[in-house]
Amino acid sequence: MIDSRPSDIFKPDQLINNTYRIEGVLGRGGTSEVYRARSEISGRLLAMKVLKSEFAGNEDYLVLMNREEAMRDIRHDAVVRYSENHRTPDGHVYLIMDYVDGPGLHELLKKGGLPAEDLLVICARVASGLAVAHGRNIFHRDLSPDNIILKGGKPEQAVIIDFGIAKDDNPGAETITGGEFAGKYAYAAPEQLSGRADARSDIYALGALLLATFRGAPPDVGRNPMEVMRRKAMPLDTEGVPEPLKSLIDRMTQPDPDHRFQSAQEVLEAIDPAYLPDEAALQPTTLPPRRAGGATGSAAAKPSASAATAPPADTRKSGGRGLLLAGIAVLALAGAGVGGYFADWLDPMLGPPRADPYTLVVAFPAEGAPQAEGHVPDAALRDSLAARLAAQGGEARLALARGDIPDAWGEGIAHLVETLDPLEEWRIAATGTEVEVSGMTRDRSLQERVNFALAAPVPGDLSVRADILLGPVRLPVEEVDGILEAGADCGPLAQIDAPETAYSLGERIAVAGRIETAATRDTLYDALTAVAGDRPVVLDLELLNRGLCLVEETLAGLPSGGFELRMGFGDRPDTNPSGRYYVGENPVIDVVLPAGVTDGYLWVSIVDVKGAVYHLLPNNNRQENAVAALRAGRDGTVPVRVAYAVEEAQGNGRLAFLVDGNTLGKSRVLVLHAAQPVFDDLRPTSESADSFTEALSEAIAARGGTGGITADSRILVTAEAN
Known part of the structure; x- marks a missing residue:
């Protein structure tokens, strides 16, 4: 994600339409901004494309954003999934699509590019996705490295995104930029500069971006339109590209579209099978294309190969005007039909219209009014859902329709509604007999009951995929x-x-x-x-034990003074970085004075596993604790020994100890430093943690705030020998 700006349409943590929580900005473009969002109902990450305010009221852009939404009919793992188009109460239009987590090819290009083997895998994956889009007469027209993301960073998981200027060449279809040039000069096919594009234009762009990603640098197409036109008429320089990638790119990027591969399927056939996606990816499931008025049929469901390989169509505005007017006429007729559709006045004569696909969405959000939209097979289910929503201030936009569904389909939907109703929020999204169910509750036992109920067979043989979450969402x-x-x-x-x-x-x-x-x-x-x-x-x-905890609570908020505690052994020169000692061993402890600490006073103590506090410095036998005296004229970091080897402590009052089996566990060595003595008087050599922390608390309080006292400490562990 990129940094948020005050001028952004949406802000992080903003809740959109009571459903989508904004998490950050993914990108900004000339007409739109893209955000990462999370569904408050399902918890899933999504990408949200939002039209900028200056375009949100432009009917051309609204119509064409709906065309982008129509991409949801394409079901292929290499093509980003679009789901729905909405408008916020304040007028912002946004489109929801899958969030693809991974680097874009443009990022990898900037880092030096990718090897030929990876690019062959990417080529096969992207070509298989384009084959499906082209089969629906939808061309991307803006393929570039930033429009291909490697999901999880894997070449075999390449995904095409942003069909924002994609052109649907079905009759009456429009484009985001009309019939004129759309795309990036560096990767656009030569014919696109004249406003013409078809499947072969996407093939050229794919070849150009593969070459750029291999070289780690975008193509140099010149600095002015005349130079661009001249260079676009020449083949791309593929010298140094290894085979078979070189020959593949050469064929894909021929300036004359008639000399290129004529379809994405031909590209796939030219690639070594070792680089091809799984068969499932090469033969994806697609929804049948729509005809004008929403009807479908066998002819529309099976586009001919010529649809994807036809010569470039003239898409300039002079020819697009007639198609647009024709489309408006069809829309007017369709509008008349819609009136009868919802009023049911045609039903006695014709019966309900046929819907393909047969869809229904029912949503009860935690906040805001519930909604239902789509098809129902009978008036009983329609009225039942409408009444349920109306009782909670919601709206039902439901149409009676026929479709390829079982007789008990409506009974199954009603069963799911009753099952999900106790949840705090829930959603049903049905396409034919495939149903996605999501919901949330804070009651774990209710979650278990609903999941158990959804695991059982549902009337109508509905195939239910459920995701019931245990909330809260945030x-x-x-x-x-x-x-x-x-x-x-x-x-x-x-x-x-x-x-x-x-x-x-x-x-x-x-x-x-x-x-x-x-x-x-x-x-x-x-x-x-x-x-x-x-x-x-x-x-x-x-x-920790109670004594150590008392000290922890008392020291909370005191800053570090930068003092290091070094530990070693009394019978050998070894250091003990772990601070762990076994029964019979003799710990040696040094406090290291930082180079910058040249004055003030130290207080060094050990709080042992039984809650007793032993004062190593100062004490009755060693009262001098001024930093200047401890330095004794030495500069830099200076170690000061506070716990000695047993032999060093013989007959001189220095403190030394051996680990015995009665005090095993964690002790804390504590170093306090202040400009003035921490305590007014010497403390006894040993005392309880209660009396020590009480005195320390009073000393801190008397100085106000932290009183200029710093605290550093380290755990010392004693244990039985293995």
């Missing part, structure tokens, strides 16, 4: 903070990599910190999972 970070604050018993607990405002569904909640008892861990986990819904909860908690 879990505020503040709510998690409240749980952590209430459950903390050993200093503050922190969220790891928390989002800025709220957790999305599926996003991990990770917590780190220290706790006093295992029971605290269980209580925290239960409290978090109770609100987390479909989000994993991970606790990275360190279990």
